[in-house]
Amino acid sequence: MTNVTSIRFGETDIEAIAGQEGRVAILVDTEGKLDPAGRRVNRLTRGTLARMVDSSRFEKLGQGEVISLGFPAGLSAEALDIVKLDRRPSQADARKAGAALGRLRGEYDMLVLTGSTRRAADMAFGIAMRDYRFNAHKTKADPAKGEVTLMASKPEDVAAAAAPLMAIADGAHMTRDLVNEPANILTTTEFADRLAEMSSLGLKVDVLEEDALEELGMRTLLSVGQGSDSPSKVVVMEWMGGKKGDAPLALLGKGVVFDTGGISLKPAAGMEDMTMDMGGAGTVAGTMRALALRKAKANVVGIVGLVENMPSGNATRPGDVVRSMKGDTVEIINTDAEGRLVLCDILWYAQDKYEPAGMIDLATLTGAIIIGLGHENAGVFSNNDTFCDAFLKAATTEGEGAWRMPLGKAYDDMLKSRIADMKNIGGRPAGSITAAQFLQRFVKDDVPWIHLDIAGVASVKSDTRLAPKGATGWGVAALNRLVMDLYETG
Ligand code: BES
Ligand code: MN
Ligand code: ZN
Numbered sequence: 001m002t003n004v005t006s007i008r009f010g011e012t013d014i015e016a017i018a019g020q021e022g023r024v025a026i027l028v029d030t031e032g033k034l035d036p037a038g039r040r041v042n043r044l045t046r047g048t049l050a051r052m053v054d055s056s057r058f059e060k061l062g063q064g065e066v067i068s069l070g071f072p073a074g075l076s077a078e079a080l081d082i083v084k085l086d087r088r089p090s091q092a093d094a095r096k097a098g099a100a101l102g103r104l105r106g107e108y109d110m111l112v113l114t115g116s117t118r119r120a121a122d123m124a125f126g127i128a129m130r131d132y133r134f135n136a137h138k139t140k141a142d143p144a145k146g147e148v149t150l151m152a153s154k155p156e157d158v159a160a161a162a163a164p165l166m167a168i169a170d171g172a173h174m175t176r177d178l179v180n181e182p183a184n185i186l187t188t189t190e191f192a193d194r195l196a197e198m199s200s201l202g203l204k205v206d207v208l209e210e211d212a213l214e215e216l217g218m219r220t221l222l223s224v225g226q227g228s229d230s231p232s233k234v235v236v237m238e239w240m241g242g243k244k245g246d247a248p249l250a251l252l253g254k255g256v257v258f259d260t261g262g263i264s265l266k267p268a269a270g271m272e273d274m275t276m277d278m279g280g281a282g283t284v285a286g287t288m289r290a291l292a293l294r295k296a297k298a299n300v301v302g303i304v305g306l307v308e309n310m311p312s313g314n315a316t317r318p319g320d321v322v323r324s325m326k327g328d329t330v331e332i333i334n335t336d337a338e339g340r341l342v343l344c345d346i347l348w349y350a351q352d353k354y355e356p357a358g359m360i361d362l363a364t365l366t367g368a369i370i371i372g373l374g375h376e377n378a379g380v381f382s383n384n385d386t387f388c389d390a391f392l393k394a395a396t397t398e399g400e401g402a403w404r405m406p407l408g409k410a411y412d413d414m415l416k417s418r419i420a421d422m423k424n425i426g427g428r429p430a431g432s433i434t435a436a437q438f439l440q441r442f443v444k445d446d447v448p449w450i451h452l453d454i455a456g457v458a459s460v461k462s463d464t465r466l467a468p469k470g471a472t473g474w475g476v477a478a479l480n481r482l483v484m485d486l487y488e489t490g
Pocket of ligand 2: 259261335336338339
């Protein structure tokens with residue numbers, strides 16, 4: 001849950017190995033040459049380590065992979081984890097190694113001897129990201145209590161390099177907690193309260209209630225939430241760590257705390273997954289948290305639209321026409337295409353209030369993007385190649401899958417309505433693209449904009465590189481990286 005693993009960094013203390021309880025992890029490079037820690041372990045275990053390293057099992061092991069020995073002779077630990085990792089591994093391999101250890105940690109204390117490894121900080125990041133459980137509602141779960149000690153030759157350097165990475169892991173854990181939380185707990189009010197708590201980190205958090213949204217003219221957003229007993233809210237989080245007066249980056253998130261489909265009701269099977277339909281808002285929140293924790297020297301504003309899409313006597317009907325904050329009218333053909341109705345008003349609000357240098361919206365917007373890209377890549381849509389390439393590069397660096405999709409007039413034409421300025425759906429073909437086209441109608445031409453359809457990546461049914469199954473926290477690291485690359489240079 002919320003707090004990242006407590007990781008301490010210490011001087012390499014070879015004597016500590018024998019008495020360490022829980023787990024001991026040591027690194028062995030591809031050549032199998034043992035470093036001082038390895039030689040110590042080998043002596044203590046009477047040659048077991050050398051035999052392991054000479055074996056074909058070790059040879060077949062990939063970079064960043066682990067072999068574990070249970071109750072090793074000569075050690076107090078319950079397990080010895082041998083990690084194959086070169087002295088100068090790639091960032092991805094070092095994180096992978098960390099993740100493998102993070103997965104194994106369980107409730108144990110863990111001692112990791114990184115020795116001279118330059119990438120101890122990346123290993124720490126891998127451990128922190130992967131060592132996550134959502135136990136909030138398991139009454140019999142063991143309280144996680146283990147501590148990880150990472151021993152390196154220059155612990156202060158590693159600690160300094162790891163600090164901003166721990167901020168990212170912390171942010172990603174927050175995103176996961178929000179996305180995993182069921183909708184009876186994470187109501188719009190509870191969501192807003194959790195965001196408001198982040199003011200303790202130096203974020204300026206404002207919660208706009210329904211009367212304020214009405215005043216602003218956010219009728220499309222309000223039309224989504226009007227069938228629910230939970231009030232619709234927009235939460236604005238400002239982090240102004242950059243130069244005074246510099247236009248901010250705006251991050252916008254779809255926060256549908258539960259999506260029944262509304263009157264265009266979804267089928268029962270799998271509907272429980274729609275607790276994750278606030279994944280865009282969750283990612284924005286986690287990113288803002290990471291930026292605040294590491295005191296980013298950039299101006300970034302996060303805006304999330306929190307609503308619940310429910311059927312009821314006063315829910316929006318198919319065929320209803322509503323007016324957006326921009327002034328354009330929308331014929332709601334399908335009340336299940338609600339995310340775009342939330343986003344279009346906060347996109348307009350962001351431009352109206354902040355004149356942002358760029359805008360990125362995140363949304364679990366369409367099932368169609370899962371058909372197209374599966375769970376490997378988020379769909380990326382943009383009106384600006386430079387901005388888009390910068391994001392794709394950031395995502396690649398962080399190992400977060402992202403794939404650009406097209407936009408174009410032919411798709412936009414599919415939104416034409418007989419009675420209003422547009423319909424809220426474009427029909428079955430190209431469902432993710434017409435959804436993006438809908439959003440683009442609310443983006444001014446001169447504002448660089450990226451839309452991320454994260455329906456396939458926000459929460460998944462099997463373990464991923466850095467996360468156990470369930471909410472992934474996808475996007476926090478990439479967005480943080482983009483902020484570093486574009487807004488913190490100089
Ligand atoms: N929240 C869903 C999209 C979604 C589907 C997210 C599966 C995660 C997993 C969205 O609001 C939705 O219902 N979209 C419809 C749009 C359609 C009515 C045009 C869809 O994708 O079926
Ligand atoms: Mn829907
Ligand atoms: Zn939805």
